[in-house]
Amino acid sequence: MTVRIERRAVLSGAAAVITVAALGLQTGKPTKGADRSPRKHVVEIKNFAFVPSNLNVKIGDVITWINRDIAPHTATTTDRSWDSGTIKKDKSHRVAVTAEMAGSYFCRFHPHMRATLEVSAIPH
Amino acid sequence: MRLKAILLTLGLTALIGHGIAHAQSPAELNDLEIAHVAYTADNIDIRYAHLAMAISGNTEIREFAATMIRDHTAVNEQALALLKKLGAQPQDNFLSQTLQKNAEKLVDEMSGLRGAAFDKRYAENELAYHKAVNNLVENAFIPNIENAEVKALFEAGLKIFKAHEGHAAMMVAKTK
Ligand SMILES: [Cu+2]
Numbered sequence A: 001m002t003v004r005i006e007r008r009a010v011l012s013g014a015a016a017v018i019t020v021a022a023l024g025l026q027t028g029k030p031t032k033g034a035d036r037s038p039r040k041h042v043v044e045i046k047n048f049a050f051v052p053s054n055l056n057v058k059i060g061d062v063i064t065w066i067n068r069d070i071a072p073h074t075a076t077t078t079d080r081s082w083d084s085g086t087i088k089k090d091k092s093h094r095v096a097v098t099a100e101m102a103g104s105y106f107c108r109f110h111p112h113m114r115a116t117l118e119v120s121a122i123p124h
Numbered sequence B: 001m002r003l004k005a006i007l008l009t010l011g012l013t014a015l016i017g018h019g020i021a022h023a024q025s026p027a028e029l030n031d032l033e034i035a036h037v038a039y040t041a042d043n044i045d046i047r048y049a050h051l052a053m054a055i056s057g058n059t060e061i062r063e064f065a066a067t068m069i070r071d072h073t074a075v076n077e078q079a080l081a082l083l084k085k086l087g088a089q090p091q092d093n094f095l096s097q098t099l100q101k102n103a104e105k106l107v108d109e110m111s112g113l114r115g116a117a118f119d120k121r122y123a124e125n126e127l128a129y130h131k132a133v134n135n136l137v138e139n140a141f142i143p144n145i146e147n148a149e150v151k152a153l154f155e156a157g158l159k160i161f162k163a164h165e166g167h168a169a170m171m172v173a174k175t176k
Helices: A013-022 B002-009 B013-017 B031-055 B059-086 B094-111 B115-144 B148-175
Strands: A040-045 A054-058 A062-067 A092-096 A103-106 A114-120
Touching: A040 A054, B031 B059, B031 B094, B031 B115, B031 B148, B059 B115, B059 B148, B094 B115, B115 B148
Parallel strands: A040 A062, A054 A114
Antiparallel strands: A062 A092, A103 A114
């Protein structure tokens, strides 16, 4: 599910986890646990497309965008509130998922390149 | 015939009169001449883009122009690196010279335009120019390039320029 949550709760994945724990939303056990470790995801930018073009992630997960093209690209939310900056050929940009990254994103340099991130607020 | 249409678009009608099956045909250029044409074509588009950056106040046109500079520069860097690796120099030729002459005329013409008139002319020219160069690369160059690495670079370049062609079509629609 895709949920909008308040920004102060999601300053980082860790903060989100702590907040959720403090609210007593965790079942039983104290905060840590293997099921809560952030997942890693890779999005390749290849032939002017984001692959995969739709990705399900959770806050605190780590996404790496890798540019396989000669042309530099960006990953930028449609409202431009989040931006990877320029990713050159064979370079990558790695970032922990925040709530503001949810929704559709595009390449600022090549606006026809579009993809989406489904960000779930519930940590692992 | 496709090649004839390409030459017409690039304003190379003189070539048709002289018979394009002769030595002065794009399809008969060697790899180093083809590399020179591509490098020239890249630099021409960069020049058009600098003109747009100097004249246009339209954000989308400026962003498009910045992308043209960024991408064509990236392709040229790859091309120069490959030529260096191969120990080769690009060779000037009739087609590079004709492209250059046509570009000078177009720069003169566009330099006199301002505002929406410039944006419209620039977008239209970008669409026509990328279309023509893409046809040339796809139909006259790639089938005739002998070196596998040079061919691979042209194939990668073609993907970029086709993306630009699509982007330019969007810009044309917006400046109508
Ligand atoms: Cu891009």
